[in-house]
Amino acid sequence: MNKIFETPLYPYERSPDQDAPAPVRHPVVVIGAGPVGLVAAIDLAQDDVPVVVLDDNDKVSFGSRAICFAKRPLEILDRLGCGQEMVEKGVKWDVGKVFFDTRKVYEFNLLPEEGHQFPAFINLQQYYFEEYLVRRVRDLQDAGKPIEIRGGNKVEAIGTHDDHVKLEVATPEGAYTLEADWLIACDGAGSPTRRMLGLDFVGRVFEDNFLIADVVMEADFPTERWFWFDPPFNRGQSALLHKQPDGVWRIDLQLGWDIDKEEEKKPENVIPRLKAMLGEDVEFELEWVSIYTFQCRRMEKFRHGRVIFAGDAAHQVSPFGARGANSGVQDSDNLVWKLKLVMQGKAPDALLDSYDVERIHGADENILNSTRSTDFITPKSEMSRILRDAVLDLAEEHEFARPLVNSGRLSVPCTYDGSPLNTADALEDGPARTRPGAPCPDAPLGDGFLLPKLAGKFTLLTIDAEAPDHFEEAGIEVERLALSVKDDKTLALKQRYLGVAPSAVYLIRPDQHVAARRESWNENIFRAAVRRATGQE
């Protein structure tokens, strides 16, 4: 049977643009049909902004790659019409176990907070993630939305101008020229776009190699995340076992720096390693093997005039913590509403500079976290290994040492503290988690949930407060969502949005981040907050 990642999902087809007498200009071109590029394109097309996605390949990602998707990206995907199916297919897990040498030193439960529509994490192969996005693109096309994916279209040169970008695109039938008002580069860590524009990409390269293997087996390992420090089957290194859908298990084995990659990838070398880990008599089949080295680095700026970078093209982290694809989806979420407003002439071009500020803040947070995990997993000096081992030894017996164990700090959304789009917090003693800049936490609402009601537009959320049902400021429409703690049976809304305050009014951005909040409605203040949140103040 063919795997989904062996089937061309968007094979090359000749576009009328290739026969046009002059280069055709498109409002938005996205380079790269990976998770981030597709998410951005769907978000634009859902709102009728025409978008063309170019990819030099024609298939979804080869092998599982990104496998762990966090709550926040799932909430974003729900807004884009494909969060539910990912959750249905994905493997949900809460328990993690940490082993040191031959002993289990402790086990943790993520104990996800109640009252959220989406789980804390699911494991899902990147190829399924991309397949569902491609399917969503096809549904949008069937509904007449302006979106296309051009497979076998490789961008070979980029010319940047004040008001557009010019692209030379190679295809199996020869090259053609395209123009775009805006270009979103989502072409991955090795981004050819970045290279063609001669842009920097600085940071730290980690001297290490990891063997990743997808193994199909009927094993009775529980649905948990197992992480080993210095196990007998991979001495001096680490190992990770994680379950994916369809009986596929993901195994990551640290190999160290001085290895022969081609040799290590050969099944005759991989299989004995896996047998040592899983047991001699466990039957398994190798689906995919790869070796990777990683970097923690980012571009100095993500926006370069009309070219905007997102995802791994803009920043790269170590895989510990699942902060790659998850942060890329959040880049897109941050960018697209701003780009739409700028394209509609409702916000100044400068609004896009806030994408830089906010997502660089996010990237730095991710780089910091994943660098720290890497330093714990792979100690860089004798003393850092001694301290690391001391933490693990103590963790077995003493609870205090467990928070120091770092096998990856799992992706959580970033709060845009200090963003120029925020209005100073004016809800006295309001919960810190919903301060301006924070992503709105979900809460149960009658038969449904809060977040789907905040999707894709500016919303004035009132809790036991009066305010107009609708207002418009500087071309921005704001709709009110009126709630009351009287209907808040679980008290989640009160805990997450009021704290000790008797009432609250929140201005919420289209990406579900808080722009402003105070106890009651004040027309001047909220009008100013709308201008501020759209770069007009």
Next chain:
Amino acid sequence: MAELILTPNIDTPDDFYADLLAAHEGLSKEESDALNARLILVLANHIGDREALAQAITAARAKG
């Protein structure tokens, strides 16, 4: 935020010092390094206060 105590604060300092040496007795260099590391972590957790810990690191490094 607690200020790091850098004046004498241990009752019977000689007894404490003797306990510290005794704990290392008969250990290899490797075992002693591991013991020291565990001890630092246990003590750091007891102190808890990040400001005091940062001052302690600075004070210790000043003699490096």
